[in-house]
Amino acid sequence: MKYLDMVTPKNVVTAATAAGTVYLVAKTIMAGIKSPPYNPKPLPLARLAIEHQAPNVTVGDSGELRGLLLSLNPSLDDYAKKMIFHGITRCVYLLDNEATACTCDDIVLVASFLDDEDMGIKIQALNALKAFAGILKFKIKIQEFVPQILEMIANFWDNDMHIAGLRLLNGLQLPVQTHSLLKKLLPSLMDILQLGSPVAKVQVLKFLSTLAQKEDLLYDIMNCQVHADFLTLFQPYHPGNLLFEMLVFVERLSEGRLTPHYQSVNWQYNELSLHEVLFGEDSRLSDRLLSLIIHPEEEVQIQACRVILKLQLSDGTEIAAAGETGSRLSSFLFDSVGNITVAESTLMSEC
Template identity: 65%
Template structure:
């Protein structure tokens, strides 16, 4: 009678199989790239999409989506031959109960969004993506969702949903996860240029230590994006059509933190003028100029004389 294998031996075999999976996947992808280089369709993306339609467990769905994402980037011709039905299939995965599947689906949609003909179809999932970002506190999901949104032109019909998720975006910005913060600030900077969203952003409540984002100890990549955001907000609030309305802001609003009478933004900006990174220095100077020179009837005067200077 053959003795039963020990637990250690079984575990060792399982690990050995798992180690072989990436190698096999890499080999298949390599062959697919070689076939595409010679003008032949490898069928790899189609095979993966077909397998996604079959009932799989969460781990399998996640790995299939990950492989599709890689193939979309590597096999451009095959990816372009996909259909909007394929985008819809991937979009269904955003409703999966497992967060890892949602994240991989977001990454796959991001990959497909680089192909122009799929952008309109992917835009249809914008509201769902915003819902995920605002209701699930998962940093990897935030990064994946925001990267997708930042790669798409957001249509006007999404603006009502954007207003609802603005507090969540501001919370992500004030979190301690640099990748999510950078993606959140990029989206907010884009939205700050939308006239109908500017007040919603400026009146959004922020933490009392919001200006810590402007500290010189922050990573340069984040500092630069925060300064771009501040410049766009400053220019937006000084635009004639915005100044024509008497707006009221909450005491703990972003507006009061940045532009209120008790704001210490000027001190932070002056410290950043001597920042080691040149792009941060330049952007800090741009914010200072925008604060010193409010637009008057759409024209900047040659000598700026603001009614109240921060400096």
């Protein structure tokens, strides 16, 4: 067949189409090579759920949370229990209507797994209770389990357990009838403060700051035995949030010991008690506080100044270091040209 015989309208269209296809494919490949890689930002589960909702439409009951609660059974294997608890916690945070529709019986069911032999399941149960505690009507019911949660924190040396349990307790009101138990467990709480992980220390400090405001617990906290190196907790190299909570705790103790009720009794303290380490004649607390005034985080600076001022304004109590702290603080805060640190200027503006 001659070449000219092959040049028909049909063959020309076919060839042109093929050539065009090859060109487009090549162009697409080159564009892909030259373009930057596609890196989508992670989409949080909560945001994903919201974006898939039609506007102005009330979300119905999916039944997911109810189904998870019904499937929760002690006979399940540990992995299944953990996955169900993870789902329950997620649903309580994301599905407000379904979480609010739960009952106190559901809270009792979840709390029953605090007795599980597996530590991971105990922690998951605490996390689920923490989620439910965000709903007002369940707070009182969950408070019934405070003694058990306290015993767990004291009896198991596990950082995740301490963190989960203390986070839950920090969101609850402590019933008065638990105060006698708390007095017995204070040494364990002090051990967590001195030996636990940084996150556990932050949580236990928040808890102790709350307890320090209870008149019938203050002396027991003050007289609690601590390690000789307790003041290393004030070293500037610690995380800022840990230092801040430590300073808040000291401020609460200082305020409590200056109340008429506390000063009306001649309290006796052990040699290595928290009171002697912080407020005793040989305490080096003032040195630690002065070192924190120049901390990089302003929140820590301000709180350190608050504690120093509280000690100075003690009006002749047994804080022997207050006078020394006052003169050293004045020379430290004001340089030769009368400049003031950020923390001190902030405090003056608040007064």
